[in-house]
Structures are given as C-alpha cells and as structure tokens.
Amino acid sequence: MPDTPAPAPAAPVLLGNEPGSFPHSVLARRHPAIIRQVREAFPYGPGIRGALDALLESCTDGVIEPLPAGAPDRDRWLSWGLGSHIGRSWFDVPWLWSESYFHRRLLEATGYFAPGAWQGVDPFRPTKLAELDSAETDEELTALDGLLTLPADEQAQALLHGSLWGNRADLSFRLSAGDPADAAPAPALVADDSAALWSLLPAAGTGTLCLVADNAGRELIPDLLLVGHLLSAGRVARAVLHLKPHPYYVSDATTADLLDALRRLTAAPGAARDHGRRLWAALEDGTLTVRAHPFSAGPLPYAEMPGDLRAEFAGAALTILKGDLNYRRLVGDRLWPPTTPFADVTAHFPGPVAALRTLKSDVITGLDAATEAALVAAEQQRWRTGGTHALIQVRR
Numbered sequence: 001m002p003d004t005p006a007p008a009p010a011a012p013v014l015l016g017n018e019p020g021s022f023p024h025s026v027l028a029r030r031h032p033a034i035i036r037q038v039r040e041a042f043p044y045g046p047g048i049r050g051a052l053d054a055l056l057e058s059c060t061d062g063v064i065e066p067l068p069a070g071a072p073d074r075d076r077w078l079s080w081g082l083g084s085h086i087g088r089s090w091f092d093v094p095w096l097w098s099e100s101y102f103h104r105r106l107l108e109a110t111g112y113f114a115p116g117a118w119q120g121v122d123p124f125r126p127t128k129l130a131e132l133d134s135a136e137t138d139e140e141l142t143a144l145d146g147l148l149t150l151p152a153d154e155q156a157q158a159l160l161h162g163s164l165w166g167n168r169a170d171l172s173f174r175l176s177a178g179d180p181a182d183a184a185p186a187p188a189l190v191a192d193d194s195a196a197l198w199s200l201l202p203a204a205g206t207g208t209l210c211l212v213a214d215n216a217g218r219e220l221i222p223d224l225l226l227v228g229h230l231l232s233a234g235r236v237a238r239a240v241l242h243l244k245p246h247p248y249y250v251s252d253a254t255t256a257d258l259l260d261a262l263r264r265l266t267a268a269p270g271a272a273r274d275h276g277r278r279l280w281a282a283l284e285d286g287t288l289t290v291r292a293h294p295f296s297a298g299p300l301p302y303a304e305m306p307g308d309l310r311a312e313f314a315g316a317a318l319t320i321l322k323g324d325l326n327y328r329r330l331v332g333d334r335l336w337p338p339t340t341p342f343a344d345v346t347a348h349f350p351g352p353v354a355a356l357r358t359l360k361s362d363v364i365t366g367l368d369a370a371t372e373a374a375l376v377a378a379e380q381q382r383w384r385t386g387g388t389h390a391l392i393q394v395r396r
C-alpha cells in the first residue's frame with residue numbers, strides 16, 4: 001500500500017450547456033453582444049457584416065465549424081482539438097475552448113487574418129484607446145507622484161495592488177456587468193500570499209520575472225509600472241512580458257497595446273513619464289523583453305503548454321499570471337471545491353507561480369473554509385463572478 005493517499009479526482013471541466021449558469025450566459029448573451037460591438041466599431045462593408053452575422057448564427061444556434069483551408073493557424077488549432085469539436089454545439093465543448101475559438105472566429109470574420117484591407121486591424125482598438133485616454137487613466141497616472149514619498153516596500157505593495165485591481169473590469173466584462181452601484185461595497189482580498197510573492201523577489205535579485213499580461217489599458221499600465229519597479233528596485237535582473245499575438249477576449253493586450261501604453265506614459269507629466277522612460281530604456285537594452293507566444297491565445301489549460309514555454313517559465317524566479325482567464329487556464333477551468341489547495345492544482349506549473357486576479361468566473365481554489373463560508377453568507381455565490389473580490393495566490 002502506498003503511504004500517501006491517491007490524489008483527489010479532478011473536478012468537472014466547465015461547460016457552457018447549463019442554462020442559468022455563468023458560462024452559459026457568456027456564450028448565449030455576452031458573445032452576441034461582442035459581435036454587436038464589433039459591428040459598430042468600424043464601417044465594415046457587406047462582406048464582413050455578413051460574416052459577423054453568420055458567426056452570430058453559428059455561435060448561438062449552430063455548431064463549431066472548421067477554419068478556412070488557408071488559415072495560417074489551422075494546423076495549430078487542429079493540434080488544440082479542433083478536429084474533435086467540429087460539428088458540436090458551442091455549448092457542449094469545454095467552455096474555455098469554446099470562448100477561445102469564438103474570439104478566433106470573430107477576428108476571422110473581420111478579415112484580420114486574410115490578406116486585404118482589414119488585415120491586422122484590431123476591432124477593439126477604439127474601445128481600448130478610449131480607456132487609455134480617459135480621465136480615470138489621468139487620475140491613476142497623477143497618483144503615481146504621491147508614491148514617490150513612500151518607503152520602497154510600501155511603493156512596491158501599492159504597485160502590486162495597482163496591478164491586481166487593474167484587472168477588476170476588463171472591457172468584455174463591462175458588456176454584461178450590472179450597474180456599478182450594484183457592486184459589493186468593499187472589495188476584498190479572499191487570499192493574500194503577497195508575503196510569499198515578495199520572498200521570491202528579494203532585494204538584489206538576479207533572476208527573471210515573467211509577467212503574463214491580461215488586459216490592455218488600465219490593467220496593462222499598472223502591470224508595466226510593477227515590472228518597471230521590480231527592475232529598477234533590483235528585485236529581478238530581467239523581465240519578460242507575455243502578450244497576446246493578436247486581439248483576444250476583447251481587451252487582451254497585444255504588442256500594439258503595449259506601444260500605446262508606453263506612449264501614454266511617456267507623454268504624461270511627472271512620475272508617470274519617468275516610469276515610461278525607464279520602461280522604454282529597459283526594452284531598448286533588453287532587460288525587458290516581450291513575447292507573443294501562440295499558446296497565449298490558445299484554448300487549453302497551462303498543464304498542456306508546449307515545451308518552449310514550459311522551459312521559459314521553468315527558468316524564471318517567478319511567473320505572475322494576470323487575470324481571470326489566466327487563472328482558469330492555470331487551475332484547469334474546473335469546478336474545484338473552493339478549499340482545494342492552490343499548490344495541488346498548480347503542481348504541473350514548471351516554476352514558482354503567482355496568480356493576481358479579480359474573481360470573474362466560477363473557478364476558485366485555495367480558499368480557507370472560514371473565508372468561503374463568509375463569502376457565501378454575505379453574497380451566496382455572487383462573489384465568484386462579480387469582479388469585486390480579488391486574490392494573490394502563490395505556489396513556490
């Protein structure tokens with residue numbers, strides 16, 4: 001008999017086929033709303049409008065269809081399971097897969113991948129730029145001046161929280177979230193391993209930080225500020241920023257969004273401009289590098305990441321995964337009992353890993369029983385999806 005008990009069986013993978021569930025509402029309501037938003041973003045001609053209408057029909061009442069024969073990433077999607085999903089309802093395959101393929105098909109419909117006038121045009125750029133140019137962004141950048149007088153540790157903690165709460169409201173989330181007045185009055189951390197996080201990033205650190213970014217705009221800016229601070233404070237010697245290779249999940253950050261964010265920072269007054277200039281220089285001298293790995297916009301959990309990405313994360317002193325979707329991919333997009341240890345479900349990850357996430361889907365692990373009970377008592381199950389709670393979880 002073995003000394004250690006067999007691991008608990010994996011929890012069920014989330015599907016979107018249960019009416020009334022959060023995943024079902026995303027497929028049935030949020031995706032059509034995203035198509036409507038894209039239709040209005042640009043004066044697309046009849047061909048693209050027709051393709052968007054066809055996608056709307058397919059994703060609500062139809063089945064998953066193959067990619068066109070000439071699609072540059074057709075083989076990749078086949079290796080990610082497309083072959084076994086063709087002909088099935090979008091609601092009956094893993095929710096993670098279904099959402100990811102929806103965003104791939106949406107770009108296809110706008111002509112993003114095919115040679116032609118619309119190739120490479122991000123349909124979400126107008127909303128991303130509006131957010132970047134907003135008064136809220138001005139306020140957040142101005143607040144940086146006030147950080148300068150704080151002791152280094154407090155600055156670091158403030159920048160960590162800026163990055164964490166920057167994930168609160170991605171642009172797709174806003175399409176279906178209720179009125180902000182309905183939100184819980186006191187956003188709260190449901191798990192806080194920040195001490196463990198800082199212990200992995202000691203002063204005079206010689207290692208590399210990987211930060212796997214999530215949304216552009218008001219999330220990417222605080223992510224950049226955190227990375228820049230960790231570099232200039234000497235907690236890491238190098239940093240690698242993982243972005244998406246193409247627009248994804250409405251507001252996910254691409255290289256173009258990084259450049260917009262850097263321009264915003266360097267054009268700002270005060271401390272923001274200094275941060276921007278240091279980040280610019282770090283990119284130029286190679287202490288900060290950028291990746292846009294295809295797997296970053298893939299439909300699979302991180303347990304199935306390819307070898308090159310695995311090797312990269314294995315070599316990092318710490319990998320920070322930002323946001324709800326990265327969390328779902330990290331722990332497998334399964335309905336785990338909330339007290340399932342975070343270390344168990346992330347044991348597959350090749351190096352130390354931290355999740356910085358506001359809660360926007362049913363998936364959760366690593367809670368203590370008292371915290372779960374308090375959340376349920378106060379909000380039933382709404383705390384899981386409302387975006388008003390957050391977590392910092394770390395596995396060394």
Ligand SMILES: O=P(O)(O)OC[C@H]1O[C@](O)(CO)[C@@H](O)[C@@H]1O
Pocket residue numbers: 026030099167170172173214215249322323324325326328358360361
């Ligand atoms: O930008 P984030 O934090 O990854 O959140 C995106 C979120 O959008 C949803 O997929 C729904 O569309 C969430 O469940 C999801 O994880």
